[in-house]
Amino acid sequence: MELYTPSEIEQLQQDLPYLIETSQWLKTFLAKPHPDLGRPGPVCPFVPKAIKLDYIRLRVIRSQNLVQQQVINIVLPYLNTFLELEPKEQEDSLNKAILLLFPDISHEDAPRLIDSVQKQLKPLFVESGLMLGEFHKRNQTPGLHNPNFRPLRSPIPMLAIRYMVESDLAFLQSADDLNLRIRYLQAYLKRFEQRFKDETNFKNAHQALALAKLQLKKEPLVMY
Known part of the structure; x- marks a missing residue:
C-alpha cells in the first residue's frame, strides 16, 4: 500500500x-x-x-x-x-x-x-x-x-x-581511448566467460582485446 x-x-x-x-x-x-x-x-x-x-x-x-x-x-x-x-x-x-x-x-x-x-x-x-x-x-x-x-x-x-548482453560487444570495442577499450573488453569477457551463446562474440572480443593491447604498446610515450 x-x-x-x-x-x-x-x-x-x-x-x-x-x-x-x-x-x-x-x-x-x-x-x-x-x-x-x-x-x-x-x-x-x-x-x-x-x-x-x-x-x-x-x-x-x-x-x-x-x-x-x-x-x-x-x-x-x-x-x-x-x-x-x-x-x-x-x-x-x-x-x-x-x-x-x-x-x-x-x-x-x-x-x-x-x-x-x-x-x-x-x-x-x-x-x-x-x-x-x-x-x-x-x-x-x-x-x-x-x-x-x-x-x-x-x-x-x-x-x-x-x-550487459553479448551483442553489446560492438559498443564496447569502439571506445576511442585504448585503456578504456581494454577495460571494457576485459569486463565483457569476464561477464560471459564460459557462457557465450555465440562463439563468434568470444573470438571477436579476444581479438579486439589483443589488438587494443598491441596498439597501446605502440603508442609513443609522452615526456613532460
Missing part, C-alpha cells in the same frame, strides 16, 4: 507527464520496428518483453541548477539499486531496466551534461556487468546497421541502466 503526503502528490503531478511521455516513447519507438533501422525487429529487441513483464522502472530526477558532479552523485547509487531489483535470476534479469529522466536539462545542454555524466560513469557500470546509455533529442550515436539512423534519441534527456 502506497501512502503519499500532500507535497509528494504535488511532485507526482509535476512528474507524471514526463513519465507518461517516456512510457509512450518506449511503446511506440523502442518496442517497434523502424524503416530506417537496417534490420528486422524492434529498435530495442529487449523492450517488448520488458514492457510485457513490467520490468522497466522510471524515475524523474530533478536537476535544476545542479552541476555535473552533483548529477553523478545522484546517478551512481542507482548502480546498486539496479542490482538489488527483482528479478535477479539470470534470464529474467536481462529484461529489467531503470530509466532516469532529467526533464530539467534542456535539449541544448543535454549533449554536454548527459553525455559527460554517462562517459564518466560508464566504466564503473561496465565493470559491474551493466550498460549505461545516454538518450536525448540531439544524440548523434549511429545505429549499428544504418549509420544514418539515430536509435538513442528520446523526447526527454535520460540515462538508461540495463544488464
Whole structure:
C-alpha cells in the first residue's frame, strides 16, 4: 500500500507527464520496428518483453541548477539499486531496466551534461556487468546497421541502466581511448566467460582485446 503526503502528490503531478511521455516513447519507438533501422525487429529487441513483464522502472530526477558532479552523485547509487531489483535470476534479469529522466536539462545542454555524466560513469557500470546509455533529442550515436539512423534519441534527456548482453560487444570495442577499450573488453569477457551463446562474440572480443593491447604498446610515450 502506497501512502503519499500532500507535497509528494504535488511532485507526482509535476512528474507524471514526463513519465507518461517516456512510457509512450518506449511503446511506440523502442518496442517497434523502424524503416530506417537496417534490420528486422524492434529498435530495442529487449523492450517488448520488458514492457510485457513490467520490468522497466522510471524515475524523474530533478536537476535544476545542479552541476555535473552533483548529477553523478545522484546517478551512481542507482548502480546498486539496479542490482538489488527483482528479478535477479539470470534470464529474467536481462529484461529489467531503470530509466532516469532529467526533464530539467534542456535539449541544448543535454549533449554536454548527459553525455559527460554517462562517459564518466560508464566504466564503473561496465565493470559491474551493466550498460549505461545516454538518450536525448540531439544524440548523434549511429545505429549499428544504418549509420544514418539515430536509435538513442528520446523526447526527454535520460540515462538508461540495463544488464550487459553479448551483442553489446560492438559498443564496447569502439571506445576511442585504448585503456578504456581494454577495460571494457576485459569486463565483457569476464561477464560471459564460459557462457557465450555465440562463439563468434568470444573470438571477436579476444581479438579486439589483443589488438587494443598491441596498439597501446605502440603508442609513443609522452615526456613532460
